[in-house]
Amino acid sequence: MKTLKKELNFFLKTGILSLLFILSLAVQLGAQETAQSPSENKAAQADEKKKKEVSEFEEKRDTILYGIGDDILELIKRLKADEDDRFDTDLQKIFAETKIPAIREALFAYFAEKKNDCLKADALMLLENKDDAPQETVRSAISYIRDLEIYEGIDFLRQILKDEESEYRDLCISAIGKIGKPEDAVFLTELFDSEASDDEKKSLIIKQNIMFALEELHTPEIWDFLIRTAEDSDQNSIIRGSAVSALGKIGDERAIPILSEIFESKDPVLRTAAIKGIAGFKDAKAKSILTQAFKDSYYKVRLQAVQSAKEEKAEDAVPFILYRAKKDPENVVKLAAIEALSHFNNAEANEWLIDSFNEERTGLSIRLKIAESLLKNNFDVIFDDVKKAALKAISDKKQNKFSAELGKVISTIENRGTAPIAEAYLNHKDPIFKSIGLDMFKRNKYPELVPLVSLIAEDEKNGALSRRAKDLLQSGNTNSSQNNQTGNK
DSSP states (O other): OHHHHHHHHHHHHHHHHHHHHHHHHHHHHHHHHHTSOHHHHHHHHHHHHHHHHHHHHHHHHHHHHHOOHHHHHHHHHHHHHHTOOTTHHHHHHHHHHOOOHHHHHHHHHHHHHTTOOTTHHHHHHHHHTGGGSOHHHHHHHHHHHHHTTOGGGHHHHHHHHTOTTOTTHHHHHHHHHHHOOHHHHHHHHHHHHHOOOSOHHHHHHHHHHHHHHHHHHOOGGGHHHHHHHHTOTTSOHHHHHHHHHHHHHHTOTTHHHHHHHHHTOSOHHHHHHHHHHHTTOOSHHHHHHHHHHTTOSSHHHHHHHHHHHHHTTOGGGHHHHHHHHHHOSSHHHHHHHHHHHTTTOOHHHHHHHHHHHHOTTSOHHHHHHHHHHHHHHOHHHHHHHHHHHHHHHHTOGGGHHHHHHHHHHHTTOOBGGGHHHHHHHHTOSSHHHHHHHHHHHHHHOOGGGHHHHHHHHHOGGGTHHHHHHHHHHHSSOTTSOTTSBOOOO
16 A cells, blocks of 8 residues: 555656646746847748748739639739739730730730830731731720820721721721821821711711811811811711811911801800810900800800810919809819819919818718819818818718718828828728728828738738738838828828
8 A cells, every 4th residue: 555655656746747847848938939039029020921922922923824814814903903013024925825815905904004015016916917806805906006105006097997897997096086197187087078888877976086086186287177077067066066176276366266156156065165175265355255155054165164274274264163163053063163273273262162171061072072172283272171171080980971982082192191191091990991091002102101001911800901901012112202292291
């Protein structure tokens, strides 16, 4: 019995000693870990973050190189949305290799938006061999040539237009209107006069498209054609209107009496075109007609008067524009007037705009338009008021709609002075507001908010927001000054 007790005591002591040893070892290991310097911990975290970034970069590249069509198309959308140009060379290579029309079409649109002419040779080749390619791919190539103004494609465009049965005539006309020279304008007038399709509706559409193109070209070489067309009462009013507008854009004062006469027309389309054409002239007669247009019974004439006055920086028109902003019965005219006023920096107009924005009883669309217009065109005039309103609204659940919509407006503004607002949205618990904050960050890449965006990226509970934050941190240099203001505000 004594022997048994001794054995039990031995095992018990041995077990206790072993447990104490294990506990001691654990404490030592913990102490070692704790003993690591903060810099070592930061280095380890940075290393882990870098590994994740590399992994995600490689995943995107692998998708481009080895992914199926749908995955590549989805990635192109993501890269476009995130303004991530790290894979442009790979995408160009894919364009040359792929046999999937949808990918080629997506890449034409992708590089066109970026004003990157890396696909110029491919686009020209497609036009030369258009019969061997899918129609949508050819259309994408024409759009690419138009958007990048690649004049080398003009002969192909002309040749296509000579084919009356071509599926691409509308796009080719539009492209020539964008990139053409005087001789191309003359070519289009000849095409207009020769148009004689059996399909009356189709013929009318073609002629209207030609006139829209000529309106863009507005060269003196087609003066006689424009006069003839503008005065032809048998022509469709849209066609006549384009001719009237083009006459004014040429800038020849001989057009003033013609435009004045056309402004007396009962047809509001022609009156609108006359205002569009006459706005560029500075003589008393032209100014008088513009003034009358602000009072026209047809809202599109008033709208054109507002837009023309803005484009021509007509300071004398500010009182008329301000009245339209306050009193016009059509909301579309009010909004256009607000946008126009933001360009003039007129003291009386600015005061009304700020007061209207701060008045909570003002309609939502009006408040948002004031904020958007002044932030883009006269930032310092309105920023303090917008900042105050945004920070107040975001903390008030009753103003969720206003704060969300105002946040969306602010996210379109390129000015790092908006950083305090972005910070408030990024710190919000609601994912909707966090997302708007990320939109602001995407626009301005505030260096001081990188840590906050990193927290969103590292928290997997944020789901899609986490992934988006990671993409934003990876795309572009968050420390660059960009082309926006550093924000003295």
